[in-house]
Amino acid sequence: MDIITGTTEFNIPEETVVSIGKFDGVHKGHLSILKRMKEYIRRGYKLCILTFDIPPSSLGFGNDKGVLYTNSEKRKAFGELDIDYYVEFPFYEKTASIPARDFIEEFITDRLHAKAVVVGEDCTFGQGAAGNAQMLRDFGPLYDYEVEIIRKIKDGRREISSTYLKELLSEGRVKKIRDISFRPYFISGRFRRDPVGAGSNIWYYVMDIPEEKTMPLGGVYYSKAVYEDESYDAITNVRTDNRTLETYIYGGVRGIQRGEVSIALLDFKREEIKFYKNSDLNRKIKEDIFEGQKWHKENAIAST
Numbered sequence: 001m002d003i004i005t006g007t008t009e010f011n012i013p014e015e016t017v018v019s020i021g022k023f024d025g026v027h028k029g030h031l032s033i034l035k036r037m038k039e040y041i042r043r044g045y046k047l048c049i050l051t052f053d054i055p056p057s058s059l060g061f062g063n064d065k066g067v068l069y070t071n072s073e074k075r076k077a078f079g080e081l082d083i084d085y086y087v088e089f090p091f092y093e094k095t096a097s098i099p100a101r102d103f104i105e106e107f108i109t110d111r112l113h114a115k116a117v118v119v120g121e122d123c124t125f126g127q128g129a130a131g132n133a134q135m136l137r138d139f140g141p142l143y144d145y146e147v148e149i150i151r152k153i154k155d156g157r158r159e160i161s162s163t164y165l166k167e168l169l170s171e172g173r174v175k176k177i178r179d180i181s182f183r184p185y186f187i188s189g190r191f192r193r194d195p196v197g198a199g200s201n202i203w204y205y206v207m208d209i210p211e212e213k214t215m216p217l218g219g220v221y222y223s224k225a226v227y228e229d230e231s232y233d234a235i236t237n238v239r240t241d242n243r244t245l246e247t248y249i250y251g252g253v254r255g256i257q258r259g260e261v262s263i264a265l266l267d268f269k270r271e272e273i274k275f276y277k278n279s280d281l282n283r284k285i286k287e288d289i290f291e292g293q294k295w296h297k298e299n300a301i302a303s304t
Contacts, residue, residue, distance in 0.1 A: 001083050020108075021051060029153045070210055102126075104126075118148045165177055172271070174268060205261075216238050220236070220272075
């Protein structure tokens with residue numbers, strides 16, 4: 001996958017099928033768009049995603065605060081989805097003020113060479129978010145591209161969206177997120193250098209949660225740690241007071257604190273508890289580990 005970031009002076013020489021959006025969380029709605037895009041491969045079009053380097057809400061467009069995926073996490077996900085070109089459009093005051101029609105002409109047509117555009121029905125772009133799916137369709141004949149507008153997918157009565165996923169996350173419903181997304185909710189980064197002891201030879205690793213990430217409900221989760229393309233069963237405590245993950249990996253992994261790790265939250269176990277005695281805390285940690293090992297044996301969960 002070719003990644004284009006930090007510039008508006010890009011040019012893709014091949015004809016493309018393009019989709020525009022935030023693509024936060026890469027959920028079933030996004031996957032339905034990608035599935036339709038891939039049907040254009042037989043025409044020789046390259047698959048192109050146009051997203052933004054910061055959320056539009058950062059400049060006051062919409063109320064969608066925080067992200068499910070950081071930029072690097074989103075790039076990795078789309079690389080695994082076999083996208084040819086991934087354009088991370090710089091989003092700041094000047095680019096946010098580009099009129100929607102100019103955006104279509106310069107970027108969708110001239111720079112991306114779009115011959116087809118596949119978007120969700122809530123797609124917006126251009127100055128004041130005035131550009132939308134219908135505008136793309138209206139200008140299609142003028143700029144010689146086809147347009148398909150994909151309806152939202154529902155989970156029961158709720159439309160699947162990044163906002164819905166964030167609501168689920170705030171309630172600790174990560175199992176539901178896993179069911180309706182490309183992969184479980186996860187956090188990537190590096191553990192702090194030295195693990196922390198919790199008595200009786202129990203050691204757990206601490207990872208800071210990036211400031212831009214939407215916080216899950218605080219508490220203990222059944223999890224997986226992914227390191228060097230291998231996954232390891234684990235149990236993770238999400239601390240909301242200092243935005244950290246505390247992860248115990250059954251059996252441990254040599255050298256894991258020296259590299260990039262992803263922690264996937266698979267299911268919620270319990271909410272945060274305040275302990276006043278270390279003996280009570282250590283007893284509860286042992287209980288969580290025992291129950292976590294049992295849960296992983298009973299649940300064959302694919303890694304991220």
